[in-house]
Amino acid sequence: MTTPETSHHDGTSDATPSGYEANRRPGEAGFAILMFFASVWLLWSAYGISGFESLSAPGSVPMATTFAMVVTAFLIAHRTLRNPRAIGETLSKDIVPLTVIKLVGLLVAYAILLQTLGFLPTSALFLISAIKILSRRSWGFTLVVSLGSLIVIWLIFRIVFTVLLPAGIVPEAEIIQAFRNFVGGRG
Amino acid sequence: METLSAFLTIFTHPELLLLVGVGTFAGIYVGAIPGLSVTMAVSILISFTFSWEVYPAISLMIGIYMGGVYGGSRTAILLNIPGAPSAIATALDGYPMAKRGEAGTAIGVTTVMSFIGGFIGIGVLALAAPLVADFALTFQPRDYMLLAVLGILLVGSLSTGSLAKGIFAGALGIAIGAVGRDPLTFTERFTFDLQIMEGGISFIAVMIGMFGVSEALLQLQHVNSTAVRQKISRIVPSLATVRKHLPLSLQTSTIGVIIGALPGTGGDIAALMAYDHAKRVTKNPEVPFGDGAMEGLVAPETANNASVGGAFIPMMTLGIPGDAVTAIMIGALFIHGLNPGPMLMIDQPDMFWFIVGALVMANVFMLIFGLTGIRIFTKIVEMPRSVLIPLIMLLSIVGAYAVNNSINDVYWMLGFGVFGYFMRHYGYPLGPVILGVILSRLLDDNWRRAIISERDDLGRFFEGIFASPLSLVLFVAVLLIFVSQTPVWHWGKLHLFKKH
Numbered sequence: 234m235t236t237p238e239t240s241h242h243d244g245t246s247d248a249t250p251s252g253y254e255a256n257r258r259p260g261e262a263g264f265a266i267l268m269f270f271a272s273v274w275l276l277w278s279a280y281g282i283s284g285f286e287s288l289s290a291p292g293s294v295p296m297a298t299t300f301a302m303v304v305t306a307f308l309i310a311h312r313t314l315r316n317p318r319a320i321g322e323t324l325s326k327d328i329v330p331l332t333v334i335k336l337v338g339l340l341v342a343y344a345i346l347l348q349t350l351g352f353l354p355t356s357a358l359f360l361i362s363a364i365k366i367l368s369r370r371s372w373g374f375t376l377v378v379s380l381g382s383l384i385v386i387w388l389i390f391r392i393v394f395t396v397l398l399p400a401g402i403v404p405e406a407e408i409i410q411a412f413r414n415f416v417g418g419r420g
Numbered sequence: 421m422e423t424l425s426a427f428l429t430i431f432t433h434p435e436l437l438l439l440v441g442v443g444t445f446a447g448i449y450v451g452a453i454p455g456l457s458v459t460m461a462v463s464i465l466i467s468f469t470f471s472w473e474v475y476p477a478i479s480l481m482i483g484i485y486m487g488g489v490y491g492g493s494r495t496a497i498l499l500n501i502p503g504a505p506s507a508i509a510t511a512l513d514g515y516p517m518a519k520r521g522e523a524g525t526a527i528g529v530t531t532v533m534s535f536i537g538g539f540i541g542i543g544v545l546a547l548a549a550p551l552v553a554d555f556a557l558t559f560q561p562r563d564y565m566l567l568a569v570l571g572i573l574l575v576g577s578l579s580t581g582s583l584a585k586g587i588f589a590g591a592l593g594i595a596i597g598a599v600g601r602d603p604l605t606f607t608e609r610f611t612f613d614l615q616i617m618e619g620g621i622s623f624i625a626v627m628i629g630m631f632g633v634s635e636a637l638l639q640l641q642h643v644n645s646t647a648v649r650q651k652i653s654r655i656v657p658s659l660a661t662v663r664k665h666l667p668l669s670l671q672t673s674t675i676g677v678i679i680g681a682l683p684g685t686g687g688d689i690a691a692l693m694a695y696d697h698a699k700r701v702t703k704n705p706e707v708p709f710g711d712g713a714m715e716g717l718v719a720p721e722t723a724n725n726a727s728v729g730g731a732f733i734p735m736m737t738l739g740i741p742g743d744a745v746t747a748i749m750i751g752a753l754f755i756h757g758l759n760p761g762p763m764l765m766i767d768q769p770d771m772f773w774f775i776v777g778a779l780v781m782a783n784v785f786m787l788i789f790g791l792t793g794i795r796i797f798t799k800i801v802e803m804p805r806s807v808l809i810p811l812i813m814l815l816s817i818v819g820a821y822a823v824n825n826s827i828n829d830v831y832w833m834l835g836f837g838v839f840g841y842f843m844r845h846y847g848y849p850l851g852p853v854i855l856g857v858i859l860s861r862l863l864d865d866n867w868r869r870a871i872i873s874e875r876d877d878l879g880r881f882f883e884g885i886f887a888s889p890l891s892l893v894l895f896v897a898v899l900l901i902f903v904s905q906t907p908v909w910h911w912g913k914l915h916l917f918k919k920h
Contacts, residue, residue, distance in 0.1 A: 253847070254582075261846045268588070275595060275610070282609050288871045288878065291602040294864040295609055298591040298598070305588040312584075328845055332640050336813070337838060340633070343817060344830045356814055363810035367643050370806075378807055386814065394468040396822045 257316040259324035265310035272302035332366070339363055351401015356383050426770035429475070430777040436479045440778055443483020444785035450484060451491025451507075453803065456812065458488030459744045459854075460635055463627035466752045467819035474756040474771075479778050481752055485745055486782035489687050489724050490534045490790060494797065497526045497717075506687035506724035509695040513709065513716030520712055524794070528657040529714060530721045531790030533669050537722030538783040540673040541680065541729025545736075546776050548681075552737040553765035561869035562884060564738070566894035568863040571683030571740050573901045576852040583901075585848045593856015594863060596621055603861070604868065616828050623751055623857045625820045625832040630850045631744075632816035633837025636809045638844055643805045655791055661714070668698060668715055669722040676723030680730025686743025687724035687731075694723030725786075729779065736760055736772055739862060744851045747858045 276299040282292030325331070343359045350358075360379035368375065390396045391409070400406065430436050450461040461484050469477035492507030497514035510530065517526040559567075572593070576586020599610045600620030611617035672694035679690035698709075698719035705713040731742025739761035741747035753760050758771065765772055820833035840850055874880040885891040903909050 258846060260842075264842055264846055272588075278610055278612070279595075282607060288876045289868045291605050291607040291609060293871075294860075294867055295595060295598050298594040301591040302588055302595065305584040305591070308584045309582070309588060312582075327641075328842075330641065332643070333637055333841075336637065336640060336809075337834075340813060340817070340834055340837075344827065344834060347817070347821070347830065348827055352818070360810050360814060363813070364807055367640070367806035367809065368804060379810075382807070382811055383814075386811070386818075390468060390818060390822075394822075395471065396468055396818065397825060398818065398821070 253319055255316060256319040257313055258319050259322050260328050262313050265313040269306040269310045272299060272306045275299040276303050335366055336363060348399050349401060351403045352398035353403045423773050426773035427777045429774050430781050436475055439476050439479040440483040440781045441785045443480040444487035444782045445789050447484035447487020448491035448789055451488035452494040457635060458485060459631040459748060462745055462748045463631050464815050464819040466755060467624050467822045470755045470823060481749060482778040483782045486728055486786055489728055490786050493530045493721055498523055506691050509691045509720035510717060513713050516712035524655045526717055527794060528655040529717055531787060532657055532662055533718050533721045534725040535783060535787040536669050537673045537676055537726035541677050541726035542776060542779045544677045545729035545732050549733050549737050552733060553762045556737050556762035561866040563891055563894060564866040565863055565870055566898060567683060567738060567740050568859040570894060570898050572852050572855050573898060574685055575855050576849060586852050589848050590852035590856045593853040594860045596626060597857040597860020621832055622823060622829045624823050625829040626836050626857055627748055627854055628816050628820050629833040629836030630840035630853060632812060634840030634844055636812040637841045639805055639809050655794060665718045669718050672697060672719040672723045673726040676726030677730040680727025680742050681733045683734045683740045687727040690727040691720035691724040694719040737762055737765055741855060741858060744854050747854045750858055
């Protein structure tokens with residue numbers, strides 16, 4: 234019997250999240266313990282909202298939900314720690330490979346630069362770097378694909394969806410006005 | 421007469437018709453391209469269409485939803501990669517058919533069966549929703565609270581092997597939804613004295629992070645995988661083929677509608693259950709299941725499209741989403757100032773009938789686009805992931821920023837994206853988080869209303885549950901889900917149903 238490619242059993246589907254029932258993936262124990270302590274901290278914070286004042290107090294649902302988080306996080310951590318390690322997997326190869334770290338770094342840099350530089354230059358830098366890192370193709374291919382798709386995205390979202398994006402160092406309003414004048418035959 | 425006029429709105433406004441068509445077309449590709457998902461597309465789309473009028477925005481989203489549920493089957497058949505979770509079962513027999521050189525037949529049958537299933541789902545929605553809404557008027561606040569808990573638990577228990585992880589995810593979602601000032605007392609909750617937390621966390625940032633960025637990050641591990649081309653044969657199936665499988669498709673459509681209508685369960689579960697049903701009722705398939713049985717295609721494809729209509733029933737009548745996509749659709753309606761639930765059905769029935777009309781058109785467009793353009797399609801889905809992933813990330817950032825023009829939303833989105841990435845890797849389902857965020861307010865409000873009406877007395881609250889048949893059924897259902905995941909259940913099954 235043919236089964237679907239494994240790429241869809243790695244968490245890319247809501248129906249079949251990744252993770253193994255009987256094995257512990259690299260970093261899973263740390264994540265489970267972190268979730269437990271984070272849940273305890275949130276429960277403490279929920280207690281601080283209104284304590285045990287009354288069942289209808291603003292803190293009652295937050296306390297109930299964070300209590301559920303503490304209990305389940307404890308059960309998950311307990312089970313995870315008891316499970317044997319998954320064979321053949323490493324943290325750097327299967328969970329946080331270098332490509333993922335690089336792309337997350339690029340995303341953070343994008344968010345930081347977005348308001349200062351503006352949408353167009355930041356997006357161009359992001360797309361060029363990301364596509365170059367991932368495709369390892371020539372600079373010509375990278376530049377054409379990156380800038381071509383950026384122009385299409387900008388036209389769709391700025392013109393069709395009229396989404397306001399940070400202009401930054403690019404005189405976007407003037408460009409749009411010039412474009413409108415040109416299209417309207419008044420340029 | 422007003423009902424008919426609202427239903428026909430979509431047919432009489434070319435621009436809305438065009439948007440449904442564009443949405444369905446885009447949905448088929450979004451659903452088909454591995455790495456893009458309907459939940460991702462609809463959550464990103466909300467942020468771009470929130471300034472639109474409600475009808476055009478909903479038209480586009482319904483098209484994407486309907487097309488996306490179907491679109492996943494294309495890559496399941498051609499590449500053995502289900503483009504969407506609802507197409508996982510389709511790959512089991514679709515891909516072996518394609519390998520035998522029957523890819524065209526498989527796509528044709530899938531399309532026609534999805535169309536039939538889609539129509540049955542919409543028909544049931546049109547007939548059942550007004551009745552459910554009338555019934556829902558008798559619901560007490562505690563019933564809404566129990567329904568919300570049931571929905572989150574169902575998603576949690578069905579989408580993963582571990583109920584604990586499902587409950588954790590759902591509770592986390594409710595906690596995220598509670599961040600900010602309490603709307604009733606203005607008390608700060610989980611704000612940690614930070615001003616940026618007072619307004620709460622944008623649910624769109626959470627959605628885009630969890631379904632957009634985290635999925636894109638996961639896809640990085642398959643950036644170099646290459647597609648296998650299949651030969652496309654005749655696409656439009658013969659009438660005899662359709663007629664032969666009609667009885668099975670009617671049965672599995674019914675399964676699809678029912679599963680879709682249950683709060684918290686969607687097309688993916690409907691398709692797997694329908695596949696299982698087909699295996700049990702088909703005594704002598706021409707080809708064994710798993711080796712390319714036509715029945716193995718018919719069952720999941722009718723069921724997952726029938727579940728779309730089903731999922732709209734709890735969404736429109738109770739304000740409780742049927743699955744992750746309808747949770748996002750509820751978010752979209754919130755943004756447009758609409759509050760799904762029985763009162764929406766009574767106060768603005770035109771909105772409901774407009775949605776039914778839009779679903780009908782989306783289904784028709786799905787049939788048209790499904791039976792055409794296969795060759796161009798195979799080219800587009802071969803788009804390299806090294807280009808696709810950065811584009812998804814870019815759209816996610818722009819989408820998160822666009823709603824409030826706030827860079828903080830982008831940081832939230834990135835944070836939830838990375839968090840969602842680890843959750844996926846370690847088997848925590850994301851569906852309950854989104855359901856929790858969306859249902860947090862409903863659950864909180866109704867719990868407090870229910871307990872205030874019982875004078876803060878838990879004993880009286882439980883008396884109320886036992887005095888009302890509906891509350892009791894919901895309460896027992898919640899309990900059953902809990903017990904079914906514990907060793908007590910297995911012990912009980914072993915001892916009570918043991919054959920002597």
